[in-house]
Amino acid sequence: MKRRNFLKACLIGGTTIALGKTNKGWASGSFEGYPEAMGVLVDTTRCIGCRSCEAACNKEQKLPEPDTSFDDPSVFEHDRRPTAKAYTVVNRYQKEQPSGPVYRKVQCNHCNEPACLTSCFVNAYTKTKEGAVIYNSKVCVGCRNCMIACPFNAPGYDYDSATNPIVKKCILCYDTRLKYGKPPACVEICPQEALTFGHRADLIKLAHERIRATPDRYVDHVYGEKEVGGTSWLYLAPVGFDKLGFDTTLSNDPIISNVKDFLGMVPMVLSIWPALFSGIHLLCKNQEHDGHGHDTDSNQEDTKP
Amino acid sequence: MKKMIQHGLAIVDSPYDEDGKKRSLVSKLLLGLTPSQYLLQAFRNPLNWILAAVFAVGIPILIGRFFFGLAWATSGSNDYPWGLFLGFGLFAMVPLSSSGFQLGTACEIFGRHDLEPIERLALLNGLLGYFFAVIYLLADLGQPWRLPYPMVVSFGPAAVLFLVAWHVATYLSVQVAEVSSAFFEWIGFPAGKRAIRRITLGLTVSGIILSTLHQGALGALFTYAPGKVHPLWYSSSFQWLHFFVSSLPGGLCMVITVSTIAAKTMGWRGDTRFHEKLDKVTVSLAKGACMGIATYITIKLIAIAHDNKWAYLDSGWGQWFMFEIIVGFMLPLTLMTYGVHTRKMAIVRMGAFMTVFGVVLNRVNTAMITFNWKLPHREIPPWREVVISLTIFATYIVVYRFILYRLPILFKWRLQEQEETVPEAVPVPAPGRREASSVPVASYSSMTKLD
Ligand code: SF4
Ligand code: SF4
Numbered sequence: 001m002k003r004r005n006f007l008k009a010c011l012i013g014g015t016t017i018a019l020g021k022t023n024k025g026w027a028s029g030s031f032e033g034y035p036e037a038m039g040v041l042v043d044t045t046r047c048i049g050c051r052s053c054e055a056a057c058n059k060e061q062k063l064p065e066p067d068t069s070f071d072d073p074s075v076f077e078h079d080r081r082p083t084a085k086a087y088t089v090v091n092r093y094q095k096e097q098p099s100g101p102v103y104r105k106v107q108c109n110h111c112n113e114p115a116c117l118t119s120c121f122v123n124a125y126t127k128t129k130e131g132a133v134i135y136n137s138k139v140c141v142g143c144r145n146c147m148i149a150c151p152f153n154a155p156g157y158d159y160d161s162a163t164n165p166i167v168k169k170c171i172l173c174y175d176t177r178l179k180y181g182k183p184p185a186c187v188e189i190c191p192q193e194a195l196t197f198g199h200r201a202d203l204i205k206l207a208h209e210r211i212r213a214t215p216d217r218y219v220d221h222v223y224g225e226k227e228v229g230g231t232s233w234l235y236l237a238p239v240g241f242d243k244l245g246f247d248t249t250l251s252n253d254p255i256i257s258n259v260k261d262f263l264g265m266v267p268m269v270l271s272i273w274p275a276l277f278s279g280i281h282l283l284c285k286n287q288e289h290d291g292h293g294h295d296t297d298s299n300q301e302d303t304k305p
Numbered sequence: 306m307k308k309m310i311q312h313g314l315a316i317v318d319s320p321y322d323e324d325g326k327k328r329s330l331v332s333k334l335l336l337g338l339t340p341s342q343y344l345l346q347a348f349r350n351p352l353n354w355i356l357a358a359v360f361a362v363g364i365p366i367l368i369g370r371f372f373f374g375l376a377w378a379t380s381g382s383n384d385y386p387w388g389l390f391l392g393f394g395l396f397a398m399v400p401l402s403s404s405g406f407q408l409g410t411a412c413e414i415f416g417r418h419d420l421e422p423i424e425r426l427a428l429l430n431g432l433l434g435y436f437f438a439v440i441y442l443l444a445d446l447g448q449p450w451r452l453p454y455p456m457v458v459s460f461g462p463a464a465v466l467f468l469v470a471w472h473v474a475t476y477l478s479v480q481v482a483e484v485s486s487a488f489f490e491w492i493g494f495p496a497g498k499r500a501i502r503r504i505t506l507g508l509t510v511s512g513i514i515l516s517t518l519h520q521g522a523l524g525a526l527f528t529y530a531p532g533k534v535h536p537l538w539y540s541s542s543f544q545w546l547h548f549f550v551s552s553l554p555g556g557l558c559m560v561i562t563v564s565t566i567a568a569k570t571m572g573w574r575g576d577t578r579f580h581e582k583l584d585k586v587t588v589s590l591a592k593g594a595c596m597g598i599a600t601y602i603t604i605k606l607i608a609i610a611h612d613n614k615w616a617y618l619d620s621g622w623g624q625w626f627m628f629e630i631i632v633g634f635m636l637p638l639t640l641m642t643y644g645v646h647t648r649k650m651a652i653v654r655m656g657a658f659m660t661v662f663g664v665v666l667n668r669v670n671t672a673m674i675t676f677n678w679k680l681p682h683r684e685i686p687p688w689r690e691v692v693i694s695l696t697i698f699a700t701y702i703v704v705y706r707f708i709l710y711r712l713p714i715l716f717k718w719r720l721q722e723q724e725e726t727v728p729e730a731v732p733v734p735a736p737g738r739r740e741a742s743s744v745p746v747a748s749y750s751s752m753t754k755l756d
Binding site: 120 | 371372373374375376377379381383384386387410413414415416445446447448449451452454455458459460461463464465466467468469470506509510511513514517518521522524525526527528529530531532533541542544545679
C-alpha cells in the first residue's frame with residue numbers, strides 16, 4: 001500500500017471523526033423542560049364523561065365532523081386513542097364496579113423531554129417555553145418515527161391525504177390560546193372543573209394537596225409528575241392507574257436516556273475503526289510481502305508485468 | 306440462454322466479439338444476441354412470466370398509492386405506524402446487504418484474496434439491497450419528496466434516524482463507487498476504474514464505519530419504544546449490538562443464497578473460476594457466518610439474563626421467540642457447522658437459507674409482529690400493502706438479474722488476453738459513449754502494481 005493511500009484513509013477517518021464530534025455535541029444537549037411551563041391537572045374522580053372537551057377541541061382545532069355525535073355513549077364500548085381527526089378522546093373504565101365507571105381524557109401529555117421531539121430526524125417538534133409541544137408540518141417527511149417513540153401513543157397520522165399527510169396531535173391550543181396566556185379550549189369548557197390549568201409546578205402542589213386532604217378519594221400518586229421525565233398533563237385517580245389504561249411500566253427517565261448508550265457509541269466507532277482497520281490492513285500487507293502469496297491471478301490489474 | 310450457448314453463441318465477456326471486433330454498447334446490452342434472439346430467450350424464461358404478472362397487478366397499485374394516499378394502500382394504522390414496507394423492506398433488506406462491507410473488508414483489508422471470486426457479488430448484493438431498502442422507504446414515507454430534508458432543510462441530530470439517513474446515503478455512494486469498477490470495465494473506461502482502485506482502501510474503511518453504525522442504528526431506533534417492543538426482542542443496552550451482529554451472518558448467508566441461485570439458474574454467466582472456487586468460497590463464508598451466529602445467540606442470551614427476562618420465555622411470545630432462535634439461528638448454525646466439516650455443500654446452503662429466513666423473521670418480529678405486544682389486536686397487512694411489497698421485491702430481482710447478466714460480477718472481463726493480440730501502438734478508443742476519453746493500450750501496462 002502506498003503511503004499516499006494510507007494518508008488518504010487517515011484523512012477520511014479524520015473528517016468522519018470531526019463530523020461525529022459535532023453530532024455528539026448536538027446530541028448531548030438534553031432537554032429539561034422549562035421552569036415556567038404550564039400544564040393541566042386532570043382529576044378523573046370529577047369527570048362525568050360528558051365529552052364536552054372532545055367537542056370543544058374539535059371546534060377549536062377545526063377538525064372534521066366526527067362519525068357519531070359527541071353525545072353518543074356507544075363510543076365508550078371500546079377504548080379509543082387520539083387520531084388525526086380527534087386530538088383528544090374520553091374513555092370509560094371500571095364499567096362493572098359498584099363505585100361507578102371512571103372516565104379518562106386522553107391526549108398528548110406534553111412531555112418535558114418529549115420522545116417525539118428527540119426521535120424526529122428533521123426536528124419538526126418544538127417544546128415551547130409555555131410547555132406545549134408543537135409541531136412544524138412544513139418539514140415533516142412522514143417517517144412516523146415519532147408515533148413509534150411516543151410512550152402515550154398520542155400523535156395520529158393523516159393517512160388519508162395523498163399530497164400533504166402530516167402528523168397531528170394536541171398542541172395545547174398553542175396558536176390560538178396558550179400563546180396569549182389563555183387556557184386550552186377543553187379546560188375552559190369542562191363543566192365539572194375536572195381539568196385545572198396552571199403552572200405545572202403549582203399543579204403538582206395542588207394535586208398532592210388534594211390527595212392529602214381527601215386520601216380516601218385518591219390513590220397516592222400523581223401520574224405525569226415523574227413518568228418519562230415528567231409531563232405537562234397530570235392525572236389524579238381513584239383507583240390504580242393501571243386499571244384506567246395508563247401505562248404504569250414507564251420508567252421515570254425520559255425516553256431519550258434509552259438511546260444514549262447508542263449515541264455515545266457513535267463517536268467511538270468513528271474514531272477507533274479507521275485507525276484499527278487501516279492498521280490491520282498494513283499488517284496483512286506486510287505479511288504478503290514475506291511470501292504469503294498474494295493471489296496474483298485474482299485481480300488482473302495487480303498482475304505484475 | 307443455455308440452448309443458445311449450445312448452438313454456438315459466444316458469451317459477452319470481453320470488449321471484443323469472436324472475430325476480434327469491438328462490441329458496441331447495444332451488443333453488450335443484448336448479451337451479444339440479435340434483438341429477436343434476445344426477445345426469444347426472454348419469452349422462454351418462465352420466471353419472466355411470473356414477474357410480468359406481478360408487475361401487471363403491482364405497478365398500478367404502486368402508482369395508486371401515490372395518488373390515493375397511504376390509507377388506501379396500507380393499513381394506515383396509528384398504533385402500527387410501520388408496516389410491511391419498513392418492517393420487511395427496510396429493516397430486513399439492510400442486514401441482508403451487509404455483505405458488501407464484510408467481503409470488502411476481508412479482501413481489501415485482511416488480504417483474503419481467495420475470496421475475490423465472490424467479492425463483486427457481495428458488493429453488488431450490498432448496493433442493491435440498500436438501494437431497494439430506500440425504494441421501500443420512499444413508498445412508505447408520507448411525503449417522499451421530502452426525503453432530502455434531513456440533509457439540507459432541517460436537522461434533528463439527536464435522532465437515531467438522522468444518523469441512519471446520513472449513513473445510508475453516504476454508504477450508498479460508497480457502494481456505488483465500489484461496484485462502479487465492474488461497470489467501468491464493462492463500458493470500457495479504464496481511467497475510471499483506476500481512479501476507484503486508488504481509493505478502494507478509503508472506501509472500504511468508510512464502508513466498515515458506516516455499516517457498523519447504521520446496522521446498529523436500525524436497532525437503536527427501537528430503543529425509543531422501550532415498552533412497545535416485546536422484552537424478548539428488546540434490550541436498551543444491547544439492541545444495536547443485536548442488530549449489528551445478526552446482520553453479519555445475514556449478509557454472508559445472503560451471498561451464499563444468491564450465489565447458489567445464480568450458479569443454478571445462470572450457470573453460463575459464471576466463468577470457470579467462479580464455478581471452481583464457489584464451493585471453497587461458500588465454505589469460508591459459512592465459517593464466518595457460523596462465528597457470527599454463535600456470537601449473536603450468546604449476546605441474545607446475555608441480554609435476557611442481564612434484564613432477567615427468563616419468565617417471558619414461558620408464554621406464547623416465548624414460544625415464538627424460541628421458534629425464531631431455533632429455526633432461524635441455532636439449527637442453521639448446527640447445519641452449517643456440520644456441512645462445513647463434512648464438506649456437504651447442500652447442507653451448508655440449506656443452513657444459509659435458514660439464516661436468511663431467521664434474520665428476516667427477527668426484523669419483522671421486532672418491527673411489526675411483537676411491536677405493541679400489550680395492545681389487544683395485531684395488525685394484518687392489507688392486500689395492497691402486500692402486493693406493493695412484492696412488486697418492489699420483483700423489481701429488485703429484475704435489476705439484480707439484469708446486472709448479473711451483463712457486468713463482470715460472476716466472471717472476469719477478459720482484457721489481458723485480448724491486449725496481447727492487439728498491436729501495442731494502435732490506440733484503442735474507449736467504446737460507446739466514452740468516445741472522447743480515448744486511452745492508449747500502453748496505459749494498461751502502466752496500471753500494474755497499483756496497490
Ligand atoms: S405525549 Fe407523545 S406526542 Fe405528546 S409530547 Fe409526549 S412524546 Fe410527544
Ligand atoms: S368536559 Fe370535563 S367532565 Fe366532561 S368529559 Fe371532558 S373532562 Fe370530563
